[in-house]
Amino acid sequence: MKIKQLSIFLQNRMGSLSKPLEILSDADVNIRAMCMADTSEFGILRLVVDDPVKGKEALEKNNFLVKITDIIGVEMNDTPGGLTTVLKIIRDNEIDLEYLYAFSHEKEGKAILLLHSDNIDKLISALKENGIVIVPSDEVYNL
Amino acid sequence: MFWNEEIETMPRQDLEELQLKKLQATVKRAFDKIPYYNKRYSEAEVFPEDIETLKDIEKLPFITKDDLRESYPFGLFAVDIKEIKELHSSSGTTGKPVVSGYTEKDLDTWAETTARGLTMMGIGEDDIIQNTHGYGMFTGGFGVHYGSHKIGAAIIPISTGQTRRQIEIMSDFGATGLIFTPSYGIHIGEVALEDGIDPKDLGIKAIGFGAEGWTEEIRQRVEELFGCKAYNIYGLTELMGPGVGVECEAQEGLHIAEDIYYPEIIDPNTGKTLGADTPGELVLTNIEREGMPVIRFRTKDLTKLTYEKCSCGRTHARMSRITGRSDDMIKVKGVAIFPSQIEKALLKVGDVEPHYMIIVTRPGTLDEIEVKVEASKDIFFDGVKEMMGIQQKIAKSIENETGIRVKVTLVEPKTLPRFEGKAKRVIDERNLH
Numbered sequence: 013m014k015i016k017q018l019s020i021f022l023q024n025r026m027g028s029l030s031k032p033l034e035i036l037s038d039a040d041v042n043i044r045a046m047c048m049a050d051t052s053e054f055g056i057l058r059l060v061v062d063d064p065v066k067g068k069e070a071l072e073k074n075n076f077l078v079k080i081t082d083i084i085g086v087e088m089n090d091t092p093g094g095l096t097t098v099l100k101i102i103r104d105n106e107i108d109l110e111y112l113y114a115f116s117h118e119k120e121g122k123a124i125l126l127l128h129s130d131n132i133d134k135l136i137s138a139l140k141e142n143g144i145v146i147v148p149s150d151e152v153y154n155l
Numbered sequence: 156m157f158w159n160e161e162i163e164t165m166p167r168q169d170l171e172e173l174q175l176k177k178l179q180a181t182v183k184r185a186f187d188k189i190p191y192y193n194k195r196y197s198e199a200e201v202f203p204e205d206i207e208t209l210k211d212i213e214k215l216p217f218i219t220k221d222d223l224r225e226s227y228p229f230g231l232f233a234v235d236i237k238e239i240k241e242l243h244s245s246s247g248t249t250g251k252p253v254v255s256g257y258t259e260k261d262l263d264t265w266a267e268t269t270a271r272g273l274t275m276m277g278i279g280e281d282d283i284i285q286n287t288h289g290y291g292m293f294t295g296g297f298g299v300h301y302g303s304h305k306i307g308a309a310i311i312p313i314s315t316g317q318t319r320r321q322i323e324i325m326s327d328f329g330a331t332g333l334i335f336t337p338s339y340g341i342h343i344g345e346v347a348l349e350d351g352i353d354p355k356d357l358g359i360k361a362i363g364f365g366a367e368g369w370t371e372e373i374r375q376r377v378e379e380l381f382g383c384k385a386y387n388i389y390g391l392t393e394l395m396g397p398g399v400g401v402e403c404e405a406q407e408g409l410h411i412a413e414d415i416y417y418p419e420i421i422d423p424n425t426g427k428t429l430g431a432d433t434p435g436e437l438v439l440t441n442i443e444r445e446g447m448p449v450i451r452f453r454t455k456d457l458t459k460l461t462y463e464k465c466s467c468g469r470t471h472a473r474m475s476r477i478t479g480r481s482d483d484m485i486k487v488k489g490v491a492i493f494p495s496q497i498e499k500a501l502l503k504v505g506d507v508e509p510h511y512m513i514i515v516t517r518p519g520t521l522d523e524i525e526v527k528v529e530a531s532k533d534i535f536f537d538g539v540k541e542m543m544g545i546q547q548k549i550a551k552s553i554e555n556e557t558g559i560r561v562k563v564t565l566v567e568p569k570t571l572p573r574f575e576g577k578a579k580r581v582i583d584e585r586n587l588h
């Protein structure tokens with residue numbers, strides 16, 4: 013159920029993003045979703061790929077600093093207010109969300125929201141109790 | 156103008172005779188009174204009677220900062236503590252500090268060297284000197300202070316800091332001589348300009364500066380700001396303090412008080428003595444010191460010596476501006492920092508010693524130091540907050556270790572240059588050479 017996300021340390025300088033992406037492409041690893049957290053000096057590139065283990069190995073072989081982080085994906089309606097519904101549940105359960113990003117699903121009218129919290133198990137149970145669909149990790153890897 | 160014309164303009168042959176006599180006496184006293192020298196010289200099978208010419212000094216082993224440290228605190232004193240009138244010490248940021256002990260006569264000798272220096276700079280009994288060097292264990296403050304007393308000038312022992320007050324006192328008291336580190340001097344000048352005071356109107360006649368690296372451009376900037384000449388002062392706590400070498404009005408090198416300090420230049424790698432006008436590491440010997448004679452001290456400062464008579468009439472050797480260090484020490488804001496301190500600080504943060512590099516710059520007039528640290532598994536987290544926390548933790552740890560605030564930048568693994576053999580950890584972009 014938990015998705016293995018790759019977190020990659022990057023310096024904030026021109027061109028630093030292209031190298032890891034090239035490595036993944038050469039290793040035939042496909043990127044499903046990505047987001048970048050950055051400061052003026054460094055950034056953390058977060059990627060969901062079809063084969064996290066293979067992706068991590070390829071990057072590490074090229075000296076990148078990579079960590080595998082557990083995140084979850086939830087299905088939401090791709091309509092106004094879809095995101096708010098999910099966030100309200102998280103707030104009402106007093107869960108501290110570290111970050112989130114989203115991308116649209118191939119399923120008509122649906123989007124996938126990727127979430128990370130330090131307390132990921134509590135996050136899963138709170139969402140489930142409120143009838144939110146947690147997308148199985150395989151489904152995200154193989155969209 | 157001379158403070159001690161007879162000595163300062165002494166023909167070289169006479170000077171060398173005087174040096175030899177003093178050197179022989181110093182080596183004999185050190186051998187007889189200080190167990191350290193007795194042991195070292197006996198092991199090297201060199202004895203006081205082997206010093207027959209000045210060149211024979213090369214037979215004696217060097218003494219290093221580590222040796223001085225091992226003798227902490229009073230192991231190298233040649234006299235009983237009741238003869239000692241004053242104690243100073245280096246900052247001790249790299250382990251035990253080095254202690255310097257002065258007898259009454261040593262304090263007078265020290266004052267003699269700075270008195271000569273102040274006179275060279277054109278400062279005399281009519282002048283008011285504002286001394287922004289710190290007063291305390293650091294020798295910078297007191298060295299100038301005693302010299303000023305000797306020449307009969309009025310000294311303002313204001314120490315460093317409180318820049319606006321410095322400017323007010325300077326103007327109200329009518330200071331005519333200033334003593335500062337170059338970067339602090341430029342800072343004072345710029346603050347004055349901001350407040351609508353032109354430092355040129357303060358009536359400063361001469362500036363003495365030292366305690367950190369500088370370039371000709373920095374000197375020009377200081378001279379333009381204050382509208383007067385700025386002179387370099389060199390010295391080190393291990394030997395006595397400031398006054399080892401001072402520039403005269405010709406500004407063509409610092410005159411070493413050669414009747415008090417015997418200078419040599421060596422190849423830092425082989426230890427071989429080099430000739431005149433050849434750059435190398437400065438080695439100094441106290442030939443006029445009662446409390447703590449230091450013989451063949453490796454300063455680690457890189458410079459060269461010339462023995463040509465100066466246009467000012469002085470015959471004492473001149474050393475050129477210090478162009479660097481034979482070890483990795485850097486001076487930032489007047490404070491000595493060694494890469495080993497940064498290493499220690501980094502080890503306190505993570506378990507593994509990360510690869511790092513120290514970059515020193517001077518974007519405006521003040522030094523800045525940046526420490527680039529390669530991120531590792533140890534210190535990588537999937538959160539910007541945590542990573543910023545790591546940076547702050549490293550910066551705090553370095554500040555605790557060195558007393559200097561630094562900017563810490565995390566860089567990708569394996570992106571800093573690797574070196575075969577001894578790693579080069581410091582990039583000095585201040586362009587002081």
